[in-house]
Amino acid sequence: MDISAAPPIPWRRAPRAAVRAFWAGSTWRSLMHLVTGALVGIAGGAAIAALVATGVGGLITIIVPIIMGGILLVVNGVLTVVQRSRHTAFLGTEWPEGPFTQPVTFAPRHLLAIVKHPRTWRQLAYHAIAGIYGFLAAAFAIAAWTAGPAMVFAPLIGRESGLDPRHWILCGTGIVLTLAAPWITRGLAVLDELMARVLLGTSRAEALELRVTDLAASRDSTVDAADAERRRIERDLHDGAQQRLTSLAMNLGIARATLDDLPEEGARAIAEAHEEAKQVLTDLRDLVRGLHPAVLEDRGLDAALSAVAARSPVPVRLRVDMDRRVARDVEAVAYFVVSEALTNVARHSEAEHAAVEVSLEDGVLHLRIADDGRGGADAQAGTGLQGLSDRVRSVDGTFRITSPLGGPTEIEAELPCAS
Incomplete structure (x- = not known):
């Protein structure tokens, strides 16, 4: 066996790692992180304490707490930006994409919404902790870098008055403390980073909310692009x-x-x-x-559905109750749902009559298509019902079908409309 090819034993690398830690960039970046953290933490903690005290002292009025609360939220946002940038600059911390602060206005309703958000309280908690932890962590790190070397020279200082075993104990302690100073500094910085990730970062629920928002925006753009392509x-x-x-x-x-x-x-x-x-x-x-029927674009859903009902081989009773037009994508979905449903009635239901009811109530477009056919319609049977459900879901709508054997069949859809 070739001993020279064997991997080095971990403890043999310890002295080299201990020496390299003194001039490693991560060590000095961590020390600068702790020093700047103490300065920012003390200043931020003092500002927050002063604003809270002023707001509490002005409780006998209404305007003072509102103003102090608004300023406090502004300070909270500024401190969050500073602390995040500090962690990124010195520790390379990566933060999730998305807004982590909110623009502040002094409207009571807006202030209340920000105050009620859990993210605000997490950020304030970090700034309050940073005012204490930042000072203590920087003090411990600086003490390790200064007191350790000073203790190493204890035997030289005590040589004039006679060496004492305690001087050698201090010397040994100083050596250990000096060698540990880089690791103490890094450990304190890592602990600060862990607290910042939890309190200044994005929670899982907020990350999922941002993801849902991104997916909804992507879906909307896809639907708009598909609609534009159909029009072209x-x-x-x-x-x-x-x-x-x-x-x-x-x-x-x-x-x-x-x-x-x-x-x-x-x-x-x-x-x-x-x-x-x-x-x-x-x-x-x-x-x-x-x-994409031109009549839908020019005259709206009522006229377009009237044309669909007139072309249907099954007599259709149509009722449309809308006091305004809705978004183009919602109109298109409603048109295609009714059109495809009536096509299915003519092809598969053996119905003699059909009814279509459309109404706009409280920002929701309600669709109901019913027939007196033989029933038994199944969304999995290839009659296009699954496609109708997918169209409805593309605009965050709901789709229901009731079709027992022997009939009747009833399709209901609800499409949310922007006010």
Whole structure:
């Protein structure tokens, strides 16, 4: 066995690590962190104590506590920014993204909302602790760096009056304290960082809230982009292919009506082409209408649903009760839900009648689509009901379906609308 290839024993590395710790950058950054922490902590603690005392002393009035509370929250925000930047500069602490302070106004309602937030009290708790811990930690660190070397020279100082065993004990203690000074400094800084992460950082609940907000914003942008793309496709088809097909169908119609001297096969070919062009044009119009109907954009949900009900092969009783238009994405979801639901009624339910009710109440758009068909509709059976549910959930809505065997089937959706 090659002994030279064996990994070094940990205790053999201890003297080298102890010596290197004296000039390691992390040691001196930790010491500067503690010294600046003492200065910021004492100043911040004194400012907070003064503001609290002034506010309590002015309880006999209303305006003084409000003003002092607002200033206290401003000071809290400033101290939080300073303390976070201090931890990042000296210890390399990384903080989660997202707002960790709130702009302060002196409106009582806004002040109350900030005061009620747990984050505010965590930050104030850290600043109160920092006023004491910062001073003590810096004092211990400075004492380790100064008292330790001084104690090492105790035998030299006591040589004139006669050496005493206590001088050698002090010397040994000084050596140990001097060697431990870098590690004491780092340990005190790490403890401060742990407290800061808990009190100045973002709690798990707040991190999840920020994540939900980011996901909601991402979803909204995706929905808006998809809606814009549908509008672009609808516009391109309407202004391009649909116009050309219309012209083609008209030309074939003219040729069919005016060319009387064609052979029977030619006349039949023109007639078939004319009918095929008209059918393709009808299909294209249905496709364009399904992408984003122009009537929905121009006249709103009431007119668009009236057109859907009029085209339905199953008689539909429509009632729309809305005193205003809602957001475009909500209108689009409501339109497609009703349109797809009526398509399912015509294809699968064997119903004789259907009813659609739309109402806007307390900022929520309520949809109800019912039919007297055979029932048994299942969202997992491939009838498009899962797609309807997904559309509704894309705007934070709720979707319910009741469809027992034998009927009737009832679909309900609630779509929140911004005021």
